[in-house]
Amino acid sequence: MESDIMQIKIDRVENTRIHEVDFGNIPFGREFADHMFMCDYKDGKWTDFRIEQYRPIEYKPAMLGLHYGQTIFEGMKAYRNINGEIMMFRPEDNFRRLNRSAERMCMPTIPVDLMMEALRELLKLDSGWVPKDTESALYIRPFMFATDEFLGVKPSETYRCIIFTGPVGPYYTTPLKVMVEENFTRAAKGGTGSAKAGGNYGGALYPTKLAQQKGYHQILWTDSIEHKYIEESGTMNVMFQIGDALVTPPTGDTILQGITRDSVLTLAVDLGIEVEERRISVEELKVAHERGQLKDAFGVGTAATIAPIELIGYQGKDMVLPPVSERLLSKKISDGLKAIRYGKVEDRFGWMISMN
Ligand code: COI
Numbered sequence: 001m002e003s004d005i006m007q008i009k010i011d012r013v014e015n016t017r018i019h020e021v022d023f024g025n026i027p028f029g030r031e032f033a034d035h036m037f038m039c040d041y042k043d044g045k046w047t048d049f050r051i052e053q054y055r056p057i058e059y060k061p062a063m064l065g066l067h068y069g070q071t072i073f074e075g076m077k078a079y080r081n082i083n084g085e086i087m088m089f090r091p092e093d094n095f096r097r098l099n100r101s102a103e104r105m106c107m108p109t110i111p112v113d114l115m116m117e118a119l120r121e122l123l124k125l126d127s128g129w130v131p132k133d134t135e136s137a138l139y140i141r142p143f144m145f146a147t148d149e150f151l152g153v154k155p156s157e158t159y160r161c162i163i164f165t166g167p168v169g170p171y172y173t174t175p176l177k178v179m180v181e182e183n184f185t186r187a188a189k190g191g192t193g194s195a196k197a198g199g200n201y202g203g204a205l206y207p208t209k210l211a212q213q214k215g216y217h218q219i220l221w222t223d224s225i226e227h228k229y230i231e232e233s234g235t236m237n238v239m240f241q242i243g244d245a246l247v248t249p250p251t252g253d254t255i256l257q258g259i260t261r262d263s264v265l266t267l268a269v270d271l272g273i274e275v276e277e278r279r280i281s282v283e284e285l286k287v288a289h290e291r292g293q294l295k296d297a298f299g300v301g302t303a304a305t306i307a308p309i310e311l312i313g314y315q316g317k318d319m320v321l322p323p324v325s326e327r328l329l330s331k332k333i334s335d336g337l338k339a340i341r342y343g344k345v346e347d348r349f350g351w352m353i354s355m356n
Contacts, residue, residue: 006114008037008121011052018128026136026169028303033129033138036164037118040147041108046161049114051122054164064156065145071198072101073143075302076259078123078165078355080130081343086123087352088140089341091116093259094302098142100257101195106155107144115142115163122163123355131167134342139168139303171303172217175310175324178233178297179216180282181207182315185224186232187254193231194253201235208234216313218299222282223254230280236299236307237261241329242288243295245274260300266349267336273329282314289319296327306334 013034021031032054039049065071076094081087092112099109119140123130130138142163146156184207187193192200204219211219218234230249232238237258239248246268251257268275288294289312297309308327312319339345340352 006049006117008118009050010121010125011050012125013053016128021129021167023131023133023136023167026131026167028168028171029139029166031168032164032166033126035122035125036162037122038160038162039110039118041110041159041161042157046108046110046114049118051118051125057162059147060149062149062151063146064148064150065159067151068146068153069197069199070105070107070146070156070159071143072098072105072107072145073141073196073198074098074101075196076140076142077137077168077302078130078140079137079341080132081341081352083343085343086127086130086355087341087343088119088355089353090259090263090351091119091140091353093262095142097196097257097259098144101197102144104192104195105197107146108159110144110161118163120355122165126165129165129167134338136167136169138165140165168303171301171305172307174217175308176217176234176299177215177311177313177318178218178220178309179211179214179313180230180315181211181219181221182227183207184219185227186219186221188224189253191224191253194251194256196256204235211313214313220312228281228283230282230285231255233299233309236301236304238297238299238309239264239330240280240285240288240294241296241327242284243293244329245276246329247276247278247280249280250277258300258302260302260305263337263349263351264300264306264333267333268329270348271332271336273333285312286314286319289321294319295322296330297321298327298330305337306330 095112095115144161147158148156221231223229299307
């Protein structure tokens with residue numbers, strides 16, 4: 001996709017808000033750093049690159065992105081490693097996925113190099129916002145939406161892309177109770193399930209609310225045809241330890257190609273763990289649980305990293321999993337990932353990118 005030569009106009013804030021943040025107790029998704037990057041797509045190219053104060057933006061009520069769902073996003077994290085350097089975890093993979101989502105939603109792609117350069121500039125200005133402790137990170141939210149003022153249903157001709165950031169603590173603070181969903185569907189074959197499109201998340205809210213009314217935190221999504229095979233959990237990919245093997249459903253057009261998912265599988269193989277990417281039926285989980293073989297279940301995603309599942313509700317009964325303290329395999333992977341992110345061990349996979 002074409003873009004003007006990128007020259008970023010920088011309008012630095014006069015007064016930082018950083019002193020208002022309690023870095024010892026950061027909730028997820030409520031604090032936002034001082035600056036944001038923006039650019040616009042018009043006349044077939046990306047233009048008007050700028051960094052300015054994180055602030056409200058104004059749009060006309062007829063803006064297409066507000067009506068027909070041409071809106072996509074990414075989630076990624078910057079860490080401060082033990083040497084004080086600011087490091088990103090696989091950011092180019094996120095920008096490549098943003099472009100895959102863009103293609104699926106009939107939106108323009110945006111050059112990965114351009115996004116990386118924008119992020120570097122943004123992080124230079126807001127480096128103080130990257131938390132210093134190893135339980136937190138700077139969450140980065142690139143997103144893009146349609147901006148034509150028009151009510152016909154067609155791809156917009158103009159778009160805005162924004163990157164804003166904010167320090168975050170853990171997304172989940174307790175192990176999750178999840179419920180197998182047998183009526184509602186997150187994603188159907190041929191649909192948009194593998195894109196990070198806003199509508200996928202909006203459509204999940206109602207079934208999630210119903211599950212929460214029954215005492216669960218999140219849904220364990222099943223396939224749209226038979227509601228028999230596991231797909232994702234909440235907003236995350238999902239993995240199980242059955243016996244000694246780490247098992248996860250294969251990605252496809254109903255399952256997001258998670259970057260944390262890929263990293264966990266890569267690390268698991270590296271640690272000598274048997275990994276199986278294959279369909280998993282709810283029935284298989286039930287039988288494995290009855291035989292004491294379902295040793296672990298966890299969600300994986302950028303926001304939550306590795307989120308242990310405490311129990312799985314299925315047809316009115318709960319399959320309670322072993323205590324989190326006994327789950328050595330996922331702990332090993334989680335510790336391994338953390339050690340790479342914070343620079344405690346050598347990054348043999350080339351995942352960490354210095355943003356200094
Ligand atoms: C992420 O893990 O970054 C996600 O996409 C979850 C988000 C919807 C909070």
